[in-house]
Amino acid sequence: MSTPDAQADDIHIAMSKSWSAFMRYRQSSLRERHALLYEIAAQVEALHDVLIDIAASETHLPHSRLVAEKNRMLFQLRFYADVAQDGSFLDLRIDHAQTHKNPTQPDIRKMNIPLGPVVIFGASNFPFAYSTAGGDTASALMAGCTVVVKAHPAHPKTCQLLADAIQLAVAKTGFPDGVFQQLFGNAHSVGETLVKHPLCKAVGFTGSYTGGKQLFDWANQRPEPIPVFAEMGSVNPVFLFPSKAKQAARQMADMLADSIQLGVGQFCTSPGIIIGIKNDDLDVFREQLAQCASASNPAPMLHEGIYRNFIQNRSEALHQPGVRLLNDMPTNIPEGYASASIACTDARYFLTNPNLHEEVFGPFALLVECRDMEEMLDVARSLKGQLTCSILAEDSELDAYRDLLDEISLHCGRLIINGVPTGVSVCHAMHHGGPYPATTDSRFTAVGPDAIKRFTRPLCFQNWPEHLLPGALQNSNPMNYRRMVKGNWTNPNADA
Amino acid sequence: MSTPDAQADDIHIAMSKSWSAFMRYRQSSLRERHALLYEIAAQVEALHDVLIDIAASETHLPHSRLVAEKNRMLFQLRFYADVAQDGSFLDLRIDHAQTHKNPTQPDIRKMNIPLGPVVIFGASNFPFAYSTAGGDTASALMAGCTVVVKAHPAHPKTCQLLADAIQLAVAKTGFPDGVFQQLFGNAHSVGETLVKHPLCKAVGFTGSYTGGKQLFDWANQRPEPIPVFAEMGSVNPVFLFPSKAKQAARQMADMLADSIQLGVGQFCTSPGIIIGIKNDDLDVFREQLAQCASASNPAPMLHEGIYRNFIQNRSEALHQPGVRLLNDMPTNIPEGYASASIACTDARYFLTNPNLHEEVFGPFALLVECRDMEEMLDVARSLKGQLTCSILAEDSELDAYRDLLDEISLHCGRLIINGVPTGVSVCHAMHHGGPYPATTDSRFTAVGPDAIKRFTRPLCFQNWPEHLLPGALQNSNPMNYRRMVKGNWTNPNADA
Numbered sequence: 001m002s003t004p005d006a007q008a009d010d011i012h013i014a015m016s017k018s019w020s021a022f023m024r025y026r027q028s029s030l031r032e033r034h035a036l037l038y039e040i041a042a043q044v045e046a047l048h049d050v051l052i053d054i055a056a057s058e059t060h061l062p063h064s065r066l067v068a069e070k071n072r073m074l075f076q077l078r079f080y081a082d083v084a085q086d087g088s089f090l091d092l093r094i095d096h097a098q099t100h101k102n103p104t105q106p107d108i109r110k111m112n113i114p115l116g117p118v119v120i121f122g123a124s125n126f127p128f129a130y131s132t133a134g135g136d137t138a139s140a141l142m143a144g145c146t147v148v149v150k151a152h153p154a155h156p157k158t159c160q161l162l163a164d165a166i167q168l169a170v171a172k173t174g175f176p177d178g179v180f181q182q183l184f185g186n187a188h189s190v191g192e193t194l195v196k197h198p199l200c201k202a203v204g205f206t207g208s209y210t211g212g213k214q215l216f217d218w219a220n221q222r223p224e225p226i227p228v229f230a231e232m233g234s235v236n237p238v239f240l241f242p243s244k245a246k247q248a249a250r251q252m253a254d255m256l257a258d259s260i261q262l263g264v265g266q267f268c269t270s271p272g273i274i275i276g277i278k279n280d281d282l283d284v285f286r287e288q289l290a291q292c293a294s295a296s297n298p299a300p301m302l303h304e305g306i307y308r309n310f311i312q313n314r315s316e317a318l319h320q321p322g323v324r325l326l327n328d329m330p331t332n333i334p335e336g337y338a339s340a341s342i343a344c345t346d347a348r349y350f351l352t353n354p355n356l357h358e359e360v361f362g363p364f365a366l367l368v369e370c371r372d373m374e375e376m377l378d379v380a381r382s383l384k385g386q387l388t389c390s391i392l393a394e395d396s397e398l399d400a401y402r403d404l405l406d407e408i409s410l411h412c413g414r415l416i417i418n419g420v421p422t423g424v425s426v427c428h429a430m431h432h433g434g435p436y437p438a439t440t441d442s443r444f445t446a447v448g449p450d451a452i453k454r455f456t457r458p459l460c461f462q463n464w465p466e467h468l469l470p471g472a473l474q475n476s477n478p479m480n481y482r483r484m485v486k487g488n489w490t491n492p493n494a495d496a
Numbered sequence: 497m498s499t500p501d502a503q504a505d506d507i508h509i510a511m512s513k514s515w516s517a518f519m520r521y522r523q524s525s526l527r528e529r530h531a532l533l534y535e536i537a538a539q540v541e542a543l544h545d546v547l548i549d550i551a552a553s554e555t556h557l558p559h560s561r562l563v564a565e566k567n568r569m570l571f572q573l574r575f576y577a578d579v580a581q582d583g584s585f586l587d588l589r590i591d592h593a594q595t596h597k598n599p600t601q602p603d604i605r606k607m608n609i610p611l612g613p614v615v616i617f618g619a620s621n622f623p624f625a626y627s628t629a630g631g632d633t634a635s636a637l638m639a640g641c642t643v644v645v646k647a648h649p650a651h652p653k654t655c656q657l658l659a660d661a662i663q664l665a666v667a668k669t670g671f672p673d674g675v676f677q678q679l680f681g682n683a684h685s686v687g688e689t690l691v692k693h694p695l696c697k698a699v700g701f702t703g704s705y706t707g708g709k710q711l712f713d714w715a716n717q718r719p720e721p722i723p724v725f726a727e728m729g730s731v732n733p734v735f736l737f738p739s740k741a742k743q744a745a746r747q748m749a750d751m752l753a754d755s756i757q758l759g760v761g762q763f764c765t766s767p768g769i770i771i772g773i774k775n776d777d778l779d780v781f782r783e784q785l786a787q788c789a790s791a792s793n794p795a796p797m798l799h800e801g802i803y804r805n806f807i808q809n810r811s812e813a814l815h816q817p818g819v820r821l822l823n824d825m826p827t828n829i830p831e832g833y834a835s836a837s838i839a840c841t842d843a844r845y846f847l848t849n850p851n852l853h854e855e856v857f858g859p860f861a862l863l864v865e866c867r868d869m870e871e872m873l874d875v876a877r878s879l880k881g882q883l884t885c886s887i888l889a890e891d892s893e894l895d896a897y898r899d900l901l902d903e904i905s906l907h908c909g910r911l912i913i914n915g916v917p918t919g920v921s922v923c924h925a926m927h928h929g930g931p932y933p934a935t936t937d938s939r940f941t942a943v944g945p946d947a948i949k950r951f952t953r954p955l956c957f958q959n960w961p962e963h964l965l966p967g968a969l970q971n972s973n974p975m976n977y978r979r980m981v982k983g984n985w986t987n988p989n990a991d992a
Contacts, residue, residue, distance in 0.1 A: 091946075225712070395961060415958065417964075430604055458909065458939070460911070
């Protein structure tokens, strides 16, 4: 499928249509948005295996993985819609007038309102969960924003199928068709024109650091800067503590090797750096890790661009001083395929060479060997912002090295103990984000219902007549939302 | 008082000290921070009238206003400390492990953690409430961040007194003295060095658009961009609907004239633009407004710089095509003094001249006269982001012009009906913020306990042993915080 790039005119028409639709859609109730998200899920389900087949042909991802990811996409749509119904994400606050106070206080209420049309850039590595009908679209729509997706050029047919399903759902639920639109484009200028369009009010992005940073800069160069939620690269450091290495070197190596090669390493949470303490136990761990990696089955990467970048970035990492390859990929695998490989280096190289901190997106990890726990702390201090960090340790070590845990926690959005970073549960408590450069806004999550909040801002209502207030802020609490009234939280079903 | 500018070395020492203190202070409990904020309030109170006298001498603000503002500062410190105690701002979420699910879900919990050292730039127009010990300092400290204040050069002695009080409170509550520091500096390079220092993790600012935008740009140019909460200019448009003008032209004029001259117009919420419908009622309103303004008492502005800018910006506004001055300031008032004056123009000039949308910080307002409600809607559409918009209208008009209300709501952070924008209540429901360029981040408030959230980000804990989790996330909920557990909200005193 070759769809011509959207031109400046197309983009302007789409954004204007998105804005008109927004002026109506923003008034929709949470129930109506719930109906829309459920209908989207239903329409996507109605595509049956056609969707999986098309996606498989475009992404080289195995059917089983695509089925699981499709289920996750459907779950996200319904879960976000369900969770939003108690109105928590609106951050409702009511302070009644207080005429006896000095100074007197008028009636003041506030709630979160949608930002406006959101431009979303899908990820190539998640054709369902982070693409056209993924988490960004689900949360923007639930927030009351209209959506313009820039389809990912690596899976255009999948994007088209999903966009058709969404547009059908929009029509069936009676919303204007500008609520959701999709544009195509390979050229960077398409993204630039979208992000710089005055009617674009926020941006969602999942992809590379280079791409996300470019959108962030464009957004900040606008006459009116707008928020960019770019979820970018991460090397997801894993700290292997010495007692754990002594107790379970092989088991830890097996677990990490599985995580490294999962999805041919094409996850933003793929572990790219493992930090251990040089000793005999680490020798065992290193050997086992390399062996497992050697034994991994080569599999096709998502697309040629990702494959080329992987080969190049891996090669650059391997050419850094002090880096030694432990196992190479087989030489006889087809073009576009990759399998897991591991390199190792000494912490003193890692600490002095920023190139070794860069992500190699694909099935590759660097083992960083430290002299002692003090040097491991230095490595932790040297880390850039990460989506995740993981610690593999015995309980006694966790107690003994609280300072190291504290330091590590400064560098990530999610801190995992005795587990691997791959696998992002879609639940209330998930935070999929992290300090820059893992994301451009560490304060918001890309996964879980709290992602809805990214696309809202507060609006305060002072001295409004009751009947003109949005229902969410009326005294009678007609929708039974959770609210803070005069400093006290009300439960649903409790009157204000 | 002439304090030499902080040099690059001083700044580096201060930021390093702030970071060291942060590594300890971030572990403090909400109770301990509560004790600190209360002790700061106590130490400030212990300054008695000395503080008021010094501030009066530096700002030319009347004693009564300063006493009221000091009370507000004290209230903020105690109110934020009190409200934070239920842990709401931590956004606590707990999802227990679910091994029966497919895919299985590990134990996942999250909470907001402090960002790091915060650099705060105080405002010249609020020597107490938005300066050294103002809302930014109170909310950053409550969030668990350490603070470095860049003292405002217009009231250095006041800043010094307050900083001494805070440092005394820090010492008395047993925190390291790096928790709070203050630096002085007139040169822009002081601000630039502070904002670009790698250990600075967030910025709070209240002041002009030029100043705030500069900090925002510096922050985004850093290798690691950081959030900037700059509360900047606003013209706070007031829409006078025709029936209200017919019913109460004189009363509305009196009310607005009071608001315009309040504090010699030196509030970020001062009404700078009034929009009405051309007719006989507006003639009455216009005349009364000009008369009230004429009758206002000249008073000294805060400092020479603000006075000079006021005179220049007002003069520029008056020289725009189609602008007519209704009443001038008396010619015989002392240098540095100002009184209220009003100009008027036709909406067609306003709609085509961006200069007329610029803030004139001081006691000056522009009456924009529209042909009809359609043109008033055009004016609303043309507005930049504002802290506030106000609507003066009869109830019947509010019902009739819902589209106009909707449009206006897109352009502001607070929408007031039949009231004036001046007077920002410190309460839960306050939102003091607004779309750019009113602020650099429309999603956060500078006033009210929700301001604490500006200085936090989520951290997710996956698969942690219970005893290593922060108390806030332990199953037993030892601090009785409000939390969402398995999707259900728990009340304080209810177990997880």
